[in-house]
Amino acid sequence: MVEVVTVEGVGFRYAGVPVLRAMSLGVESASTLVVVGANGSGKSTFLHLLAGVETPTEGCVHRREGARVALLPQRTQGIDALPLTVAECVAIGRFSPGRLLRRLGRTDRAAVTGMMERLDLAHLARRRLRELSGGQRQRTLIAQTLVQDADVYVLDEPTAALDTRSRHRVHELLAERSRGGAAVVLASHDTAEASLADHTLQL
């Protein structure tokens, strides 16, 4: 197994208050790591450190050179202020720096359409984000994350708001990503979800 992210002696404090201490582990490609723990135990903080949106106060997080990380944060309310449709929101997952203002090519458009079908969003493609139910909105953001070509998919409680059928579809997609060679890391309170895990991290 190849380590795509290496966590070495990591600690993290918010304004001096310690949240994570002395953590060391490797995130392996082609495997799924499920992060579990009580509310406030530091799951989101740990995922942000892995994805590079937070920097550790001690130790280091090393991502393999060129590794592409797709992150679905737990808090995504800000995006509702934008007048995006479901299709546009999913398509953002296929944009890359320097190509933002050009039309997506055929392969990218097919990936967006395919992902919307997989997550039962095709009939909502022209609907604005703020006009969706909580579960429909969450599926849109999961689609935006999983449509990316990434080496590491980091998802913070992705299925918390989903019905059983949607949850099952997301689990299938995550298993496909990991079988395809990516590392999948998800935070969860769902004990059934821990059954997806090759490794579990208890915080």
Ligand SMILES: Nc1ncnc2c1ncn2[C@@H]1O[C@H](COP(=O)(O)OP(=O)(O)OP(=O)(O)O)[C@@H](O)[C@H]1O
């Ligand atoms: N921006 C912040 N400033 C200060 N403290 C914070 C901040 N964000 C989180 N914390 C604190 O850090 C701790 C860990 O929070 P975190 O969100 O990582 O936990 P979590 O395990 O993801 O929780 P949950 O299961 O409720 O989503 C909590 O005690 C929280 O109050």
